[in-house]
Amino acid sequence: MNNSDYENYIKLKDQLNIYRRQYYTEDAPTVQDFEYDRLYQELLKVESAHPEWVTNDSPSQNVGGAINSAFPKFRHEIPMLSMDDVFSLEESQASAERIKKFVNQTDVEFNLELKIDGLALSLIYENGRLVKGSTRGDGFVGEDITPNIFQIDDVPKTIPLKERIEVRGECYLGKDSFAELNNKRLEDGKSTFANPRNAAAGSLRQLDSSITKSRHLQTFIYFVIEPENYGLKTQSEALKQLQEWGFATNNQNRVVNDFKEVQNYIDEYQEKRLDLPYNIDGIVFKVNDFKLQSLLGNTVKVPRWEFAYKFPPIEAHTHLRTIEWTV
Numbered sequence: 001m002n003n004s005d006y007e008n009y010i011k012l013k014d015q016l017n018i019y020r021r022q023y024y025t026e027d028a029p030t031v032q033d034f035e036y037d038r039l040y041q042e043l044l045k046v047e048s049a050h051p052e053w054v055t056n057d058s059p060s061q062n063v064g065g066a067i068n069s070a071f072p073k074f075r076h077e078i079p080m081l082s083m084d085d086v087f088s089l090e091e092s093q094a095s096a097e098r099i100k101k102f103v104n105q106t107d108v109e110f111n112l113e114l115k116i117d118g119l120a121l122s123l124i125y126e127n128g129r130l131v132k133g134s135t136r137g138d139g140f141v142g143e144d145i146t147p148n149i150f151q152i153d154d155v156p157k158t159i160p161l162k163e164r165i166e167v168r169g170e171c172y173l174g175k176d177s178f179a180e181l182n183n184k185r186l187e188d189g190k191s192t193f194a195n196p197r198n199a200a201a202g203s204l205r206q207l208d209s210s211i212t213k214s215r216h217l218q219t220f221i222y223f224v225i226e227p228e229n230y231g232l233k234t235q236s237e238a239l240k241q242l243q244e245w246g247f248a249t250n251n252q253n254r255v256v257n258d259f260k261e262v263q264n265y266i267d268e269y270q271e272k273r274l275d276l277p278y279n280i281d282g283i284v285f286k287v288n289d290f291k292l293q294s295l296l297g298n299t300v301k302v303p304r305w306e307f308a309y310k311f312p313p314i315e316a317h318t319h320l321r322t323i324e325w326t327v
């Protein structure tokens with residue numbers, strides 16, 4: 001074993017763990033997402049060449065981040081998973097082909113969705129009433145932030161469903177609300193948030209829920225746990241049903257059968273993303289049919305039936321233009 005390779009690996013792993021703590025626990029990352037993704041892909045490459053080097057504290061072995069002890073812990077009955085990222089159209093085509101091969105079907109329908117750049121949220125309803133709200137945490141144990149969830153206007157406090165249900169989605173701060181919040185903080189001589197995701201995380205994980213209320217957080221709900229229990233057959237049907245139950249859903253999803261349509265959708269939203277009132281960082285490919293999803297199953301960390309195509313980072317000058325616009 002070449003000592004310096006191993007030492008470089010350890011340095012890379014430690015650096016990524018510092019970035020993760022800043023991102024997930026302190027809501028104050030010091031590195032851009034694309035730079036983190038690049039280093040993380042490098043770690044995955046080294047670990048696939050040297051599986052004997054992988055230890056439990058490697059970022060590749062943990063979903064999400066540690067949790068803020070100020071909140072009661074909440075163990076998820078079903079883990080909150082993340083997703084494998086791909087960074088090119090070719091890779092996304094290869095992932096789609098791998099899924100088709102796995103289920104031995106050539107005409108697998110995918111439901112394409114905007115990948116909302118917020119923080120993952122779980123909501124539980126019993127007898128039609130909201131009873132629990134929690135964050136992802138490390139995917140298995142999150143933070144119970146129920147009082148704060150009641151402060152989010154677009155989260156329905158009751159739904160017309162008597163059975164118990166858990167739904168999941170993303171909590172985000174719209175670009176306008178983000179600009180207003182940062183301008184106000186500047187006026188008050190406070191530090192500003194680096195991006196809307198951190199601002200949403202910082203706002204949702206406030207111990208004083210009146211502060212959460214003042215932040216105008218929003219949600220997009222995109223996932224029903226055990227959807228077959230509610231007679232749902234596909235992801236696109238689930239999104240429609242979620243909207244009918246009163247949840248805020250993102251209706252820009254598109255069911256596609258062939259790769260030309262995928263290319264059109266990705267091109268369309270690569271253009272539109274700067275004008276959307278919220279941040280997206282990619283496109284999520286989900287096998288639409290729930291029977292096929294369960295055939296594909298899940299690994300410990302990610303479902304096999306979905307993956308995310310990540311947009312290339314917004315060019316710095318474009319980004320600056322966005323900041324000029326918001327200021």
Ligand SMILES: CC(C)(CNC(=O)c1ccc(Oc2ccccc2)cc1)c1ccc2c(N)nc(N)nc2n1
Pocket residue numbers: 078079080081082083113114115116117118168170222223284298303306
């Ligand atoms: C698909 C999923 C990863 C959620 N799904 C899960 O968390 C999940 C959880 C247990 C699952 O199945 C299991 C059941 C029992 C045990 C283990 C897994 C399957 C998926 C996800 C994550 C982030 C998303 C995002 N930012 N935007 C959009 N548009 N969609 C997103 N979808």
